[in-house]
Structures are given as C-alpha cells and as structure tokens.
Amino acid sequence: MSGDIYVKYNPKDAQVKTWSVHRTLEPLVTQVTTLISEQPSNKKKGRSKRAHLLVSSVIKATENFISKAIEIANENPDMKNDLFASMEDVKAAGDQMAVLSKDFADDPCSKGKRQQMIAAAKVLLTSVTHLLILADLVDVQLILKSIRLVEDDLQQIRDASNQEELIHYYKQYGKDIIDLSNHAHRRQYDLVDRLEQEKLAQARGTIKRTSVMLLTASKAYIRHPEITFARENRDYVYNQLRDAVNTISSITQGKPVPNAQNIKESMSAVGDLTRALNEFDKIVVMKPTKFNEQLIRPQLEERLESIISGAALLADSLSTRDDRRDRIVQECNAVRQALQELLDEYIQHSRKKSSDEDVNRKIQSMQNKTRDLRKQLRKAVIDHVSDTFLATNVPLLALIDAARRGNQALVEENARIFMEHASKLVEVANVACSMSDQAEGIKLVRLAALQIQNLSPQVVNAARVLAVRSTSKVAQENMEVFRDSWEKHVRLLTEAVDEITTIEDFLAVSETHILEDINRCIQAMVERDADRVDRTAGAIRGRSGRVIDVVTAEMEKYEPGEYTASVMDKVKTLRDQIMPSFADGIKQAIDALCMKPAREPDENDVIEASRLVYDGIRDVRNAVLMNPELEWPSDEEDGLGDEIYAPSQASSHGPSSDSVREDVEIYPGKNDNPSRDMMRRLPKEEREQIELQVEGFKKTKRDFDREVLKWDDKGNDIIVLAKKMCMIMMEMTDFTRGRGPLRTTMDVIHAAKMISECGTKLNKLAKDIAAQCAESQSKADLVAYVDRITLYCHQLDITSKVKADVQNISGELIVSGLDSATSLITAAKNLMNAVVLTVKASYIASTKYRNKSGNKEPIVQWKMRMPEKKPLVLVDRPNESTRIRKGAMRKRLEPMQVLSEFHN
Incomplete structure (x- = not known):
C-alpha cells in the first residue's frame, strides 16, 4: 500500500473554503470589529458592552483557540509541528492585542492607540485564520488517506486474476468506499463554493451508481477474457470510478477540477x-x-x-x-x-x-x-418529446431478447436500432433545452443526456458479451446491471425533460396525438389490419400512460386540496376504468380479426371505447387547467374542430381510406352553438365591461371562500353543495371571458341545470334545519335566504337559455353577447351571495337556536377544517420567490473581507 498523502499548508493561500472555519472564526471577528469600530453602536442605550469587557472576551476567545488546537495537534502527530508553530503566532498576536487593547480601553479617544490596536487586530485575525485552516487540513488528510485506500482497492480489482481474488478485493473496496463516501458527504455540505459542492455530489453519485457494475463487469471479464467487449465494459466502469475519486481528491486539496467552469456554463446555459x-x-x-x-x-x-x-x-x-x-x-x-x-x-x-x-x-x-x-x-x-419518450425501453428489451437467444446477427441489428434510439433521446433532450429558460432544469437534462450518451455503447457491449456466452451466469448478471442503470438514467432524463416543458403544452399536444392515433386505429380496424390496430392501440395506451404519469407528478408539487383532488379523480377514472375497458375492447377486436375464418369485430364498441379515452384525456386536461395560473387555449389551439372518424358499416369487406372520410361522425362537435372562443372575439369595450363584472364576482368569491372554506365538508352536505355550486359558477363566469372547461352555450345550459339541482338539494337541507330551529329571527332569516337561492337558480337557468336561443337564431354574438354575459355574471354573483348567507344562517340555526324539545340528531356536523400541513423545515428553492421579513435577515461577516478592510 502506498504511503499517506500529506498536504503542506501554503501561507500565501489564506482562503477560507469551509463553513466550519467561517462559523468558528465569526465570533472572534464580531468581537474584534466591535471593539475597533469607529461607528456608533446600533444597540439601545445602556446595553452596549464596555471596552474592557470586549477586551476580556477577545483574550478568552484566543485562549480557547489555542487549547483546542493543542488537542488537535496531540491527536495528529503528522501536523503537530505546524500546528504548534501556528499556535505560537496566535499566542504572540493575542498577547500583543491584549496589551494594546487595554491601553486603548483606558484612553478610547486616542487616535494613535486606536491605530496600534487595529494593526494588532489584523495580525491576530490573520494568525487565527491560519490556525483554523491548518486544523481544517486535518480533515483533508483523513479524506486523502481514504482516497488512497480506495485507489489501491481499484487497482487490485483491476489486476485480479481469478474470481476469489476479485471477491476478496471487492469486499475490502466496499468497506473503504463507504468510509470515503461518508467523509466526502460531510465535506460536501461544509464547502463554501457551490460549484465544488455540485461536483463532489456528482462524484459521490457516480461511485454509488457504478460500484455494483464494477463487480459484474470485472466478473464477466475474468470469466471471458477472450471477449474484447467484456474488457471494454470493465474499463468503462473502472475509468468512471477512477475519475470520480480523482474529482474528490482535487476538490479536497483545493485543486481546480478540469473544465469544471466550462462544464457548468455549457450545462446550465439558457436554450x-x-x-x-x-x-x-x-x-x-x-x-x-x-x-x-x-x-x-x-x-x-x-x-x-x-x-x-x-x-x-x-x-x-x-x-x-x-x-x-x-x-x-x-x-x-x-x-x-x-x-x-x-x-x-x-x-x-x-x-x-x-x-x-x-x-x-x-x-x-x-x-x-x-x-x-x-x-x-x-x-x-412537445411533438418530439411525446413521440420519443413514449416507449423508451422497447429497443432495449429487443436487444436483450436477441442476446439471450444467442443470435449475434440480430443483436447487431437491434444494437443499431438501440443506438439510434439513444441518440434520438439525447437529441430531443437538447431540443427541449433550446426552448427552455430554466437554467437548473436544463443542467439536469444535459447531465442525464450525457450519462445516457456515455452508457449506451456499454449496454450494447454487455449485450454482445451475452450473445457470445448466452448461458453464462456472469454475462447475464452483467447485462441486468447495465439494463437497470440504463433504465434509471432514462427515467431521470424523462423526469428532467418533463420539468422544463410546461404541462399545458404537453397535455394539448398529447391530446392531439391521441386523437390522431385513435383515427388511425379505427381506420386500421375498417381495413381489417390486425397488426396496425395492435400498434396504434399500443401507442394510445402508451400516450395515456405518459399523461397519467406527468399529471400525477405535477400534482405532487401542490398542497393537497380541492384542485388536486379533482385532478386526481379524473386521472383515477382514466387509469382504472377507461383504459382497462379500452384494452379489453381492442383485445376482442384483434382476436376477432385473427380468427380463421376472420370474424367481424364490433366496430361500434371500439369507437365507443376510443371516444371514452379521448374524453378521459380531455377531462384530465380540463381539470389541470382549472389552476388559475394556467391560461386556457382558444378552441382553434386545442383542436376543438378535430374529428374522430366513425366509419359507416355499409361495406363489410373494408372500404378505402377515402370512403372512410366520406361518412364520418364529427366529435366533439361542429360549432352549431357558439363556442367560448367567440367570447374572446367581442369588441374591446364589451370585454372591458365584462371584466368589470368579473371583478365584482371575484370579490363575492373571496367572501365565499372566507365563510365556507373554513368548514370541514365531512358530514356537512351543505358545505359540499355550496362548494359544488361555487365551482360551477366559476366555470360559467370563465366562459364569458373565453376560457374554462365549458365550450359551448349548451354546456352553459347544462351547468345551470346542475346548479339548479344543487340549489334544490340545498333548499331541502336548509328547510330541514329551519324545522328543527326554535322560533327566532335566525329561523326567519334562514327561510328568506333559502327563497333567494330558489329565485337566483331560476334566474340563472333562464339567463343561460335566453343566451343560447338568441345565439342559435342569429348565428352571431354581437346581438346580445354583452347583455347575456353580464346578466349571467350578475345572476351568478347574486346566487353566490345567497349561498354565503344561507351557510351562515344554517350554522346559527343548527347550533345556537335548536329546538330543545326534540331528540333529533343534528342534520349536519359543523366542524372547523383542519389547517393545511406545513413543513417543519423550510427547504430553499432557488426558482421560487420567498417573502422574508426584514427582521429575520442576518448579515454574515466574511472573515477575509473584514481582514481586507483593515487599515495599518
């Protein structure tokens, strides 16, 4: 084993590189600068420390530094001489500082004594800083010793000639690498430089990720040394680990990491x-x-x-x-x-x-x-992302299957397809970066893409080894390890790409692509092409699965609430009900087409299942877009005019594609009714008047939130109905502004009917509460507010119907567009006010004025809603703006900056 590494301290390099040194030095800097400062104290009068107390604090702090340094020196004989020499400097500077500061404390108005004390303070801080940096080098020595052990282990593993030696050296490597990882982990969080922290974290990740690969690749090479691909696998993993260890060594010793700054700039540059x-x-x-x-x-x-x-x-x-x-x-x-x-x-x-x-x-x-x-x-x-990240593991599975069968020719063919697929992933990732302005997200994407680019040839090499020795257990293990690594990196790349693309764009494009696939699937069904039906149905399932994954990941970023619950309810319906039904329908259709003689599949069932998929995707998208921070697209943008082809069944032997297009059923519908997009085309003056009405509605909505959302809706149907009515009214109001899930005036009519039904239920509940209430003014108020709800529900219903009738007759919005829109908003605002008053009166009537003569159970339970959970520890998020109170901000004193401000 090589000897220990010793890093000599350079007196010219007084740079503080760790937070430990900063935190240790900071109290002394504060005390010294307070003593020598010419600025008046910021503390309240009567609370400032006397100069003699500050002098004694400085002397005591210096003594503590020296005693701690003695302990460190005795525990580390290698650096004992340097530490004791530095301690002598500190002690001499401390004694000089004590004498001069006492003289200054006795005569604080003397300018000459102040200048002498400032010079002594500079010498003291410089010597203490040198001592602390030397103490920090003790940790550096420990890390370098651990690095040397790992380097020796790697070399022994590389030189191992049989399986027994390999296992023995790998066990020792496992112990040493854990020790190194622990040292590097502590060092990472102690470093001041952010770039060094990132590089150290990246090196630790590489070690953790490739250590298992080192064992399997080395086993495969020792077992099959005649296969050059096995050597390439082993050398790739060895070089990865060696570079990671060298990175840790360079950062620990304060040496520059090669091309680190250039890599940072290229990785995080805006598209x-x-x-x-x-x-x-x-x-x-x-x-x-x-x-x-x-x-x-x-x-x-x-x-x-x-x-x-x-x-x-x-x-x-x-x-x-x-x-x-x-x-x-x-x-x-x-x-x-x-x-x-x-x-x-x-x-x-x-x-x-x-x-x-x-x-x-x-x-x-x-x-x-x-x-x-x-x-x-x-x-x-998003077109590129949606197509490329659809079935990322299919080329890999085909490559591994060919390798397991020992078909080397097929392996080479599938290897070419796999490498093209990997190149496409990297290319599309870079394309996504070109249209993003999220620097941190771009850096993650490019790092993940770089890992895939480097790993792809080694996956192919592992497959080639397996193809040559398909029965070898070590070759199979090696293939599995490289497969797992590849899939992890692809998942990381997929998540990173999803982070830098907006979810509204992704959902809009995915909806359009699914509609295209549905039309191809139905057309293939008409042409009796079972293979094409299977492929297009697989694409539909894959795209739907991607939508489910992306939306689920997006909802995890939000605090649980009504918005996330609504979105996840639509996702659950799509995942658990619609997609299994679609898969069953497609399976039955394919089975019918593949039977000999072929049996006529039920095209209507396939078309209906396809419609449900499209509706499910659109419902998920509409639910996601209910977030007020996201902008609703116009009908032209979100493909309202797109069609699902429902071919005529007149031809039993399969019509041509032209005949398919001649007999179609349009879905979701032509604009027989004016759509919400027409509301955007109103003249500017009319739109401004609508916005004024909406502002009044928003004020009422705030009152509603303050009064209603404080109650828990479990066991309280009044709150449930009130929330549902509020949500529908918000959708109707959004329609007048050309946004929201309601697309046509017929949708508005249906929404008004739903509100009317909810109002009827709320009416019944409130009257039941009033029946249990003692005779009082509260009971009379409740009955009056219930009558208002009935009136305004009826008014909202009539307003929506009149609006639709006029538009259907005239065909243009200019006749009554403004009047009907403002009437709709006014009716919704009045109804929401009535609901708020009804909730208040219901609470008072059912809790304060209950009729004591009866033993009936309360109709609803009034419980305050639990507050949302807040994290105990706030995590810094650089991309989010955080409001910080001025009183909470503390200015950190940088020791070296303070030193540079001293004047001799």
Whole structure:
C-alpha cells in the first residue's frame, strides 16, 4: 500500500473554503470589529458592552483557540509541528492585542492607540485564520488517506486474476468506499463554493451508481477474457470510478477540477432559441430618437433571420406534424412582417409623422408575434418529446431478447436500432433545452443526456458479451446491471425533460396525438389490419400512460386540496376504468380479426371505447387547467374542430381510406352553438365591461371562500353543495371571458341545470334545519335566504337559455353577447351571495337556536377544517420567490473581507 498523502499548508493561500472555519472564526471577528469600530453602536442605550469587557472576551476567545488546537495537534502527530508553530503566532498576536487593547480601553479617544490596536487586530485575525485552516487540513488528510485506500482497492480489482481474488478485493473496496463516501458527504455540505459542492455530489453519485457494475463487469471479464467487449465494459466502469475519486481528491486539496467552469456554463446555459428570442425582444425596444436605419435595420434583420433559421430546423424535423410546421412558417412570416412595420414606424417617427404611442403599439405587436412563435416552437418540441419518450425501453428489451437467444446477427441489428434510439433521446433532450429558460432544469437534462450518451455503447457491449456466452451466469448478471442503470438514467432524463416543458403544452399536444392515433386505429380496424390496430392501440395506451404519469407528478408539487383532488379523480377514472375497458375492447377486436375464418369485430364498441379515452384525456386536461395560473387555449389551439372518424358499416369487406372520410361522425362537435372562443372575439369595450363584472364576482368569491372554506365538508352536505355550486359558477363566469372547461352555450345550459339541482338539494337541507330551529329571527332569516337561492337558480337557468336561443337564431354574438354575459355574471354573483348567507344562517340555526324539545340528531356536523400541513423545515428553492421579513435577515461577516478592510 502506498504511503499517506500529506498536504503542506501554503501561507500565501489564506482562503477560507469551509463553513466550519467561517462559523468558528465569526465570533472572534464580531468581537474584534466591535471593539475597533469607529461607528456608533446600533444597540439601545445602556446595553452596549464596555471596552474592557470586549477586551476580556477577545483574550478568552484566543485562549480557547489555542487549547483546542493543542488537542488537535496531540491527536495528529503528522501536523503537530505546524500546528504548534501556528499556535505560537496566535499566542504572540493575542498577547500583543491584549496589551494594546487595554491601553486603548483606558484612553478610547486616542487616535494613535486606536491605530496600534487595529494593526494588532489584523495580525491576530490573520494568525487565527491560519490556525483554523491548518486544523481544517486535518480533515483533508483523513479524506486523502481514504482516497488512497480506495485507489489501491481499484487497482487490485483491476489486476485480479481469478474470481476469489476479485471477491476478496471487492469486499475490502466496499468497506473503504463507504468510509470515503461518508467523509466526502460531510465535506460536501461544509464547502463554501457551490460549484465544488455540485461536483463532489456528482462524484459521490457516480461511485454509488457504478460500484455494483464494477463487480459484474470485472466478473464477466475474468470469466471471458477472450471477449474484447467484456474488457471494454470493465474499463468503462473502472475509468468512471477512477475519475470520480480523482474529482474528490482535487476538490479536497483545493485543486481546480478540469473544465469544471466550462462544464457548468455549457450545462446550465439558457436554450439557444429562447435566449435569441429574449435578446431580440429587448433590442427591438429603443428610443425612437436613437434609431439609425443604416445601422440598426441590418442588425435586427440578421438576428431575426438567425432565429427563423433555428425555427426552420425544428419545423423540418421528422416528429414535427405538418400542421405544426405550417403554423411555424406562418408565425415566422408574421414576425418578419411585424419587424418591417416596426422599423417603418421608427422611420416615420424620425420624420415627425407618427407619435410615441404609435411606436409603442408596433412594439407591442412585434412582441405579440414573437410570443406566438414561441408558443408554436414549444409545441413542436412537445411533438418530439411525446413521440420519443413514449416507449423508451422497447429497443432495449429487443436487444436483450436477441442476446439471450444467442443470435449475434440480430443483436447487431437491434444494437443499431438501440443506438439510434439513444441518440434520438439525447437529441430531443437538447431540443427541449433550446426552448427552455430554466437554467437548473436544463443542467439536469444535459447531465442525464450525457450519462445516457456515455452508457449506451456499454449496454450494447454487455449485450454482445451475452450473445457470445448466452448461458453464462456472469454475462447475464452483467447485462441486468447495465439494463437497470440504463433504465434509471432514462427515467431521470424523462423526469428532467418533463420539468422544463410546461404541462399545458404537453397535455394539448398529447391530446392531439391521441386523437390522431385513435383515427388511425379505427381506420386500421375498417381495413381489417390486425397488426396496425395492435400498434396504434399500443401507442394510445402508451400516450395515456405518459399523461397519467406527468399529471400525477405535477400534482405532487401542490398542497393537497380541492384542485388536486379533482385532478386526481379524473386521472383515477382514466387509469382504472377507461383504459382497462379500452384494452379489453381492442383485445376482442384483434382476436376477432385473427380468427380463421376472420370474424367481424364490433366496430361500434371500439369507437365507443376510443371516444371514452379521448374524453378521459380531455377531462384530465380540463381539470389541470382549472389552476388559475394556467391560461386556457382558444378552441382553434386545442383542436376543438378535430374529428374522430366513425366509419359507416355499409361495406363489410373494408372500404378505402377515402370512403372512410366520406361518412364520418364529427366529435366533439361542429360549432352549431357558439363556442367560448367567440367570447374572446367581442369588441374591446364589451370585454372591458365584462371584466368589470368579473371583478365584482371575484370579490363575492373571496367572501365565499372566507365563510365556507373554513368548514370541514365531512358530514356537512351543505358545505359540499355550496362548494359544488361555487365551482360551477366559476366555470360559467370563465366562459364569458373565453376560457374554462365549458365550450359551448349548451354546456352553459347544462351547468345551470346542475346548479339548479344543487340549489334544490340545498333548499331541502336548509328547510330541514329551519324545522328543527326554535322560533327566532335566525329561523326567519334562514327561510328568506333559502327563497333567494330558489329565485337566483331560476334566474340563472333562464339567463343561460335566453343566451343560447338568441345565439342559435342569429348565428352571431354581437346581438346580445354583452347583455347575456353580464346578466349571467350578475345572476351568478347574486346566487353566490345567497349561498354565503344561507351557510351562515344554517350554522346559527343548527347550533345556537335548536329546538330543545326534540331528540333529533343534528342534520349536519359543523366542524372547523383542519389547517393545511406545513413543513417543519423550510427547504430553499432557488426558482421560487420567498417573502422574508426584514427582521429575520442576518448579515454574515466574511472573515477575509473584514481582514481586507483593515487599515495599518
């Protein structure tokens, strides 16, 4: 075994690298700086310490440092001489500081004595800092000893010639690597530099991830040394571990990690397209007086063409849908046109032919066009993500199956497919990064993609080893370990990509893709192509599973509540009811097509099952979009006009695709009724009036939340009905603003009917409570409020029906759009007020004025809702803004900064 490593302290390097040294040095720095400070004390009068007390505190702290250093020196003979030499310096500086500070305390107005004491304080702090850094080197020596042991273990494992030696050395390696990991873990959290912390964490993760692979790869090589692929597997794992250990060694000794800064910048850089669009949005905004056409126009046009070139590459990719490609082209042309109009407006302003308001209007139009282009580019990225991350383990399973059968030719073919798939994963991950501005998320994606890029060839090598020795147990174990590692990295990459893509874009694109797959599945059913039916049905199940996983992961980010409960209820329905029913229907259809002679499958059952899948996906998406922070898309964006083909059954032998399109049933429906998107097309003045009405409704909603949400709805049907009515009223109000799950006026009518039904139930409950209430003013109030609910439910029902009738007759919204919208909002606001008053009166009537003569059980239970759980420890989240009280903020004194501020 090699000798121990000893790191010599460099007196010129006085950099404090750990928080332990910071925290130990901080009290002394505070005491010394308080003693020598010329600024008045911030403490209240009468509470400031005397100079003599501060002097004694400094002397005592110095003595404590020396006594602790003596203990450390006695426990570590290797550094005893250096520690004792540093202690002598501290003691000399402390004695000098004690003498001069006492003189200053006796005569605090003497400027000369103050200057002498400041010089002595600088020498004392510098010597104490050196002593603490030397003490910190003791921990460094322990880590370096552990590193040397692990390096020796790795070399012995590499040189092992048989299985017995390998197992013996690996057991010793296991003990030493645990010791090193513990030391590195403590060091990681003690380091001041954030980049060093990240690199140390990455090295520890590599060691943990590849240690098992080291054993299996080494076993496979020792057992089959004639196979070069086994050597490549072993060398890959060995090099990974060696580099990780070297990283820990470099960071521990304070040496720079090679290319660490460049890696950090490249990994966490904002996406190219996003950065280019952000910069373009900034530079188009300028003072009109500073516009120089000869200089600025070529620059802006060149930047825009560079952005459009990047957008064109994304649009021309294979996974980008044709309609998405057309939309990107349209938006690029619109941005070009908007830029020319803005430049012309700048020129007109320079000629005094336009105002600042006209220029600002063109700037706003320019930024709106770039925003629309961003939206289409993001959806094009989701096209790629949705297709590529659909069945990530299928190529791997095919490769492993071929290897287990010992078919080397098939292994090579599947290896090519697997490597193409891995390259596609990395490519799509980088494409997703190009349209993201989340620096931390981008770094995770690129690190995961880099791991997959490095691991992919080794997975293929493990499969080749297994193909040559398909009956070898060590080859099978090696393959399983590489398979597990690959799948873990792919899951990590998938989660990281999901983090940097917005869920509303993902759900919109997934819904469109599922609709495409459903149409292909039905068309394949008509053409009696069992294989294509199976493939497309598998794609539908895979995309639905992805939607379920992504939405479930998204809901875990929220505090449990009504919103998350509603979303998860839709997810559960899709996962536990709709998808099993769809799978059974497809299985029956495929079995019927595969029978000899073929039996006619029930196409209507398949179509109905497909409709339920589409409805389930749309319901999940609508539930997710109920989050007020997310924007509802227009009907044109979310594919309201898309169709599920329901082919005619007139032809029993399978019509052509053209005949399929001639006889279709449109789903979810043509716009026989005006959709919510028409509400967005109202004139600006009318929309502003609607917003005024909505503001009044929001105020009522706040009163509702304050009064109703404080009660637990378990055992209280009044609160349950009130919450349900409130949710429906919010949806109806959102409809008037062109958003929300209600799409047509017929949906509004159905919502009004649901409110009426809830109002009837609430009416009955309230009257039952009133019947148990003693004669009082509270009972009279409750009866009056119940009558209001009946009245306003009837008014809301009539308002929604009149609105639909007028629109159906006229075909345009301009006749009564504003009046009907404001009437709807007013009726909803009045009803919500009545519900709030009814809840208050019901509580008083059922708890304060109950008729004591009867022994009836209370109709509802009034219990306060439990407050939401809060974490005991607040975790710092860099991407979230946190409100911090000023009183809670403490300024950390950086010791080296304080030293630099001293003056001789």
